[in-house]
Amino acid sequence: MIIKYFTDNDLYKFSVMYAIQRLYPWSYVKYEFINRGNNVFPAGFAQRLTEELTQMEKLKMTKKEKAFMEKKCYFFDPVFMDFLEGYRYDSGEVFVSQNEQGELSVVVEGYWYRTVLWEVPLMAIISELYFKMANASPSDVESRAVKKAKMLAEIQADYSEFGTRRRFSFDVQDRVVGCLKEHSKQFFKGTSNIYLAMKHDTTPIGTMPHEWFMYHGALYGYRAANIKALEAWVEVFGGSLGITLTDTYTTDSFFESFSLKQAKLFDGLRCDSGDPIEFIDKTLAFYKQNRIEAESKTIVFSDSLNLDVVKRIKKYVNNRLHDTYGIGTFFSNDVGVKPLNMVVKLTSVKSSPKTEFHQAVKLSDVLGKNTGNLKEIEICKMTLGLD
Structure with a gap:
């Protein structure tokens, strides 16, 4: 099991989760894995990844973790901290597949207030599992x-x-x-x-x-x-x-x-x-x-x-x-291997499960970092008067 602790995740995922719950509790979204480095994943990777995600359903916040967050994350209210204590990952929100060429597809879908926590541990698992299956060892x-x-x-x-x-x-x-x-x-x-x-x-x-x-x-x-x-x-x-x-x-x-x-x-x-x-x-x-x-x-x-x-x-x-x-x-990941160049990005959103999806895009200040539907990116640029 690669992710062993509920709080083995980044603070910003919990802070945006809190904001979503406060303002947009009905919002429903999709995230997608984007393999910028075009890495080829070994045979059986998708199955191993799915097994790791299923294992995450066992994770729960400990009293020690909760006490630490209550002390350090003073901007979270007690209702949210109690919610985190009862939160459980649902691997049914993540859809993983792999084709014969080794291309990996990962899509996360569900209520935004829940699925928001997947991004960081998902990427951490993909990275660690990739190097495990490649029998890579860190140096120095x-x-x-x-x-x-x-x-x-x-x-x-x-x-x-x-x-x-x-x-x-x-x-x-x-x-x-x-x-x-x-x-x-x-x-x-x-x-x-x-x-x-x-x-x-x-x-x-x-x-x-x-x-x-x-x-x-x-x-x-x-x-x-x-x-x-x-x-x-x-x-x-x-x-x-x-x-x-x-x-x-x-x-x-x-x-x-x-x-x-x-x-x-x-x-x-x-x-x-x-x-x-x-x-x-x-x-x-x-x-x-x-x-x-x-x-x-x-x-x-x-x-x-x-x-x-x-x-x-x-x-x-x-x-x-x-x-x-x-x-x-x-x-x-400066240990003698080439790190994976990957992201998991929000791609579609809707204000409630009953409404239609809208494309979500990101432009960035670097052309190569643009993510999302190409047509929607052009609409965004045109709307903002960007070249």
Whole structure:
């Protein structure tokens, strides 16, 4: 059994689950696995994956996990925590198949408030199972992690570990988090993985996901998507979890709709695609235009980071705002193998099971990262006046 703990999942999945339950309890959705790297999966992979998903039905939150979340995740109410204690995965929500060429198909379908939890453990299982069936072994786990931790501390970069989805294995991620905490001291701010945050006595870290904006775009229109998504987030969290993504429908489009009220209320932004230097310039210009002190705001950089990229960004920021880094695969799967290039994305949504599906798309600030129906992507671009 690859996933052994209920909270072996990222904080952002629970935070968006909470928001969905509060505002959109009848919403019904589909997610799809997207194999960006075109990896060929070994014969029998789909069957093994299905068995792992069935095993997840045994998972339940322990009293220790609940107590940790109640202490650290102060933005969740007691009703939600009690709900999580009774939550059980239903593998019938996940449809897995594989053709003779080794292409893997995975579709998740059901009420959004339930299916939202599948994405991260599903990807973690696919990654770990892939390397297990390939008889791959990790190398230099601690030595590489310690070297990175010391260098990040040396350049005084605040950072968190975001590597659950594409990790080599749970064991590797566990060992890496331990090394980072020990050797970066105050510069290591936490991990996205709630169970590992509990185990290593650190902070669970998370922001809002692209799917939150994608849902609003699909149902309310692309011009209204950012405004509706941000206002809904504030309605639920009231200022907590105040780092917002900008690139669901491109950062340029985001800044056109980002109001002064929201800019003052949200603690900062997350740069998850595109040129980070350009992102910094656009952000500083926006805050200056709105007479907001940039030094009081944060940018979380989280796109394909390594030590050289972090150094370059940090040097350019030069204390003009608070920069922090969410580093994923570079930590959890830098062990001598080529990590899988994959995502699980929201593809269709409807406001209730009785209504019709609407296509959900994501544009990103990088062309190759666009996801969703091609025709719908073009409609989105045309609506927003994008090339």
